[in-house]
Amino acid sequence: MRVWRMSGLPEPRWNHELRDESGEYIAKPDGYFVAVQLAWEIDSYDFHFERKQYASTVARNGRYAAAGIAVLQTLPSRLRTEPKQVAAELVAAHRAAAARGGAA
Numbered sequence: 001m002r003v004w005r006m007s008g009l010p011e012p013r014w015n016h017e018l019r020d021e022s023g024e025y026i027a028k029p030d031g032y033f034v035a036v037q038l039a040w041e042i043d044s045y046d047f048h049f050e051r052k053q054y055a056s057t058v059a060r061n062g063r064y065a066a067a068g069i070a071v072l073q074t075l076p077s078r079l080r081t082e083p084k085q086v087a088a089e090l091v092a093a094h095r096a097a098a099a100r101g102g103a104a
Contacts, residue, residue: 003079004031004040006087009094012040018069026063029071036097039064039071040090042079070097 004012012031018039019025029039043057064071072093078086 003083003086004090006083007090007094009033009091010035012038018067020067026067026069027060033094033097036094037069038094038097039069040093041071041073042076043073070100 010033012033014031015028016032017025017028018032027039030042031040032038033040061071070093072090074086074089
């Protein structure tokens with residue numbers, strides 16, 4: 001949350017389950033910026049590196065793409081080692097999502 005606060009962006013919905021118009025599960029991003037349809041995923045090696053876990057992550061990202069949701073993936077270690085750069089990336093991703101017409 002410290003990195004998000006550094007960004008100056010509006011508060012996202014934290015760990016909010018997303019579903020498409022028909023009620024099908026999309027994902028539960030760590031942070032979701034509703035107005036621009038941007039999901040922020042903090043994806044660690046521990047939960048996304050093994051074959052099955054990686055396949056699940058790829059499928060999740062496919063569901064995001066199919067729903068028109070932009071996604072920014074961040075390694076948790078970068079939240080500690082590069083907080084300013086991660087905050088800048090979050091701002092840039094938010095700006096890009098808004099520019100592509102992500103505003104609801």
